Amino acid sequence: MIVPLGMTIYFSTIRYQLLYPDRSGFNGWSNYEFFVTDPAFWPAILNTLILVGSVLAITVVFGILFALLLNRPFRGRGLARVMLISPFFIMPTVNALVWKNMMMNPIYGLFAVISGALGLEPIDWLSDYPLASIVIIVSWQWIPFAFLIFLTSLQSQDQEQLEAAVLDGAGSFSRFRHFTLPHLARSIAIVILIQTIFHLAIFAEIFVTTAGGPGNQSTNLAFLIFAQALQGFDVGVASAGGVIAIILANIVAIFLIRIIGKNLAT
Amino acid sequence: MNELQKKNLSNNLLTVTAWVCACLMFFPIFWMVLTSFKTELQAIAVPPKLVFKPTLENFFLIQERTSYTRYAWSSIVTSVGGTLLAMLIAIPAAYAMAFHPGRQTKGILLWMLSTKMLPAVGVLMPVYLICQKFGLLDTKIALVVIFALINLPIIMMMLFNYFREIPGEILEAARMDGATVGREVTQIVMPLSRGGIASTVLLSIVLLWNESFWSLNLTSSDAGTLVALVASFSSPEGLFWAKVSAVSTLACAPIVVLGWLTQKQLVQGLSFGAIK
Numbered sequence: 035m036i037v038p039l040g041m042t043i044y045f046s047t048i049r050y051q052l053l054y055p056d057r058s059g060f061n062g063w064s065n066y067e068f069f070v071t072d073p074a075f076w077p078a079i080l081n082t083l084i085l086v087g088s089v090l091a092i093t094v095v096f097g098i099l100f101a102l103l104l105n106r107p108f109r110g111r112g113l114a115r116v117m118l119i120s121p122f123f124i125m126p127t128v129n130a131l132v133w134k135n136m137m138m139n140p141i142y143g144l145f146a147v148i149s150g151a152l153g154l155e156p157i158d159w160l161s162d163y164p165l166a167s168i169v170i171i172v173s174w175q176w177i178p179f180a181f182l183i184f185l186t187s188l189q190s191q192d193q194e195q196l197e198a199a200v201l202d203g204a205g206s207f208s209r210f211r212h213f214t215l216p217h218l219a220r221s222i223a224i225v226i227l228i229q230t231i232f233h234l235a236i237f238a239e240i241f242v243t244t245a246g247g248p249g250n251q252s253t254n255l256a257f258l259i260f261a262q263a264l265q266g267f268d269v270g271v272a273s274a275g276g277v278i279a280i281i282l283a284n285i286v287a288i289f290l291i292r293i294i295g296k297n298l299a300t
Numbered sequence: 301m302n303e304l305q306k307k308n309l310s311n312n313l314l315t316v317t318a319w320v321c322a323c324l325m326f327f328p329i330f331w332m333v334l335t336s337f338k339t340e341l342q343a344i345a346v347p348p349k350l351v352f353k354p355t356l357e358n359f360f361l362i363q364e365r366t367s368y369t370r371y372a373w374s375s376i377v378t379s380v381g382g383t384l385l386a387m388l389i390a391i392p393a394a395y396a397m398a399f400h401p402g403r404q405t406k407g408i409l410l411w412m413l414s415t416k417m418l419p420a421v422g423v424l425m426p427v428y429l430i431c432q433k434f435g436l437l438d439t440k441i442a443l444v445v446i447f448a449l450i451n452l453p454i455i456m457m458m459l460f461n462y463f464r465e466i467p468g469e470i471l472e473a474a475r476m477d478g479a480t481v482g483r484e485v486t487q488i489v490m491p492l493s494r495g496g497i498a499s500t501v502l503l504s505i506v507l508l509w510n511e512s513f514w515s516l517n518l519t520s521s522d523a524g525t526l527v528a529l530v531a532s533f534s535s536p537e538g539l540f541w542a543k544v545s546a547v548s549t550l551a552c553a554p555i556v557v558l559g560w561l562t563q564k565q566l567v568q569g570l571s572f573g574a575i576k
Contacts, residue, residue: 041426100325103318106311114318116560117326123559124329126512127530128548132332134534135541142344142541144331151347177325183575186567224571235419238512238527242534256421264517269425276422287417294572295410 042280045273065274074250074258081165082254085172086233090226092173097180097225098218102210104181105188115185122178130242133171134160164244164252171239180225187221188214220293227290234283255279329552336545343541358546368547371529375551377440378515378525379508382447383455383501389448390455391497395485397456398463399471409460412453413572420450420513431518440523443515447508454507454569455500461568462496463489499565502558506566509555526551 069075104115121129137144138159146156159167191214199209235256240246246253246261253261259279263272335343337354362368397405427446428437436442466489474488490497515527524532530551533544559566567575 041429042423045425100318100321103314103321106314108311108315108318110319114322117322119559119563120326120329120556122566123506123510123556124552125510125527125530125548125555127516127527127534128332128552129328131530131533131544132328132548135544136331136335137328142346144348147346147348174325174328179570182563182567183571186575221575224575228571231417231419235421235513237421238516238531241516242531256419259421259424260517263425263428269429273425276419276424279419280422283417283419283422287414290417290572291410291414294413295406 042273042276045269065270066278069262069271069274069278072258074253077250078253078255078258081250081252082234082256084165085169085236085254086230088166088169089172089176089233090229092169093176093180093229094222094225096173096177097184098222100177100181101184101188102214104185119178119182121175122182124175126175126238127242129175130171130239133167133174134243138167160244161248164248168236168239168243168252171243172233172236176229176233179229183221183225184218187218191217224290224293227286227293230286231283231290234279234286255282329556332545333549334545335542336549338542338545340540340542343545358542359550362543362546362550366529366547368529368550371524371526372550374440374443374519374523375509375525375527378443378447378523379505379511381440381444382451382508383504385444385448386452386455386504387497387501390452390459391490392485394456394459394463395489398460398466399468399489409457412456416450416453416572424517427514428517438519438522438524442518443523443525446514446518447511450511450514451504451507454572455504457572458500458503458565458569459493459496462493462500465496466492499562500569503562503565503569506555506559506562507569 100118104111104118124132135143140146140156140158140161143156143159145159149156157163196209196213199213204212236254237256237260240252240254240257241260244252246257250258255275256279259272259275262268262275336358337356338349338352339355339357342349342352397409431437431439431442470492471484471488474484479487510527512527512531515525516531519525519528526547530544530547533540533547
């Protein structure tokens, strides 16, 4: 990994345009300047943050909810659990296509059919709310991940403590608030850190559904870099973008590494 | 209503809620599979048809028109090949780290894991250009190598954790009997952690099968994986929902089943060992 990383940093400081191979030489900070002053840059950063933030909120809330629901014995729990985690194993491109066509298509999609049946105007999800649509698609895929981690964590919770709380007359909400939630704190932190790292670089879902559009309404940082690199053929600028993406991810990774490190020691 | 009845009622309510949630989450998958057995006209019927005469036509059409098997073969070769290559490196490395730890072992492992946290797009250009220089664009070899490298950290970490569970005394006894390092690894460590190695392999295959960033950027027609085949339907012509569902069902079914089998390892592997 070191070699490509070094090359990225090197490329980010030189002139390197695949369409004009004769232009070369040291370029200093100007690739960065070009990337950062691109009118698409700040929207892309904002989109990335909205995307990561909303998906995190949705997956954590539903992950905890589903984990609580499935953490009690009932008939067919194994099957329900398998159904809940299945979306995670669906290929991102399949996931995106299924939602784009069969759910969100403004004429034949299920959402349109349902809102039609209710007498509402159907919504053209991907053109009118591109970012929200992608949030839904990505959340659907990642709720199972949060769910699995929370369920694993719930199963290691001290049951006697909870029973004692019941005897003391604590209601189910206050039990959740004072015992379960603190117990989950560590796994919530881990879910947030890991998903942030993965979602900073969401690519396939955007590639298949909106291709960053309309305009650049759903362009995130990863997609912007892709567009610069393989559509604009500008290696230098794309590399500068890559370095920025790496720095962003590293800010999160530092905290994650600390938690993992502690775990390795014990 | 007495206390017990109340409790029963709320228990039943919770169970029903759990099933509703499970069904809602699973619904898009169910719908996709259902659509794959419809004709194209039935697939876009409004209101949607729930009762219809299933047809296998789409699966045959896919086979004829897109050479599905070639893409499937690519997926199999690259995910299995990448996994095996990574195992070849990871088993000796994890052995060394687990049984002959140095002061830097933990640091090295953390460093390896941290590379997994690097956004792939950050190294897109160099990898692309390296592949181009060596004429490896759109080849399975390139994907196998990249897949092996991107999964190596997780595989290392999981094997390391499994190997550490083996008591060191057993290895010492073997050493007393004059076993070489190679025999230690192949005849003692590997058989003892058979289960761990198997689940690591499965998890790695699942992750690689669905890997999309590199497949989409480095391959097109020759080494395209199923991920790329499905993506090629994103700007289609004509009626295609039933066909795309058929392709998707075929592409996902084997790996979803494998995924169910690896639930436990998934938690450990994807949380980088932070949750076991």
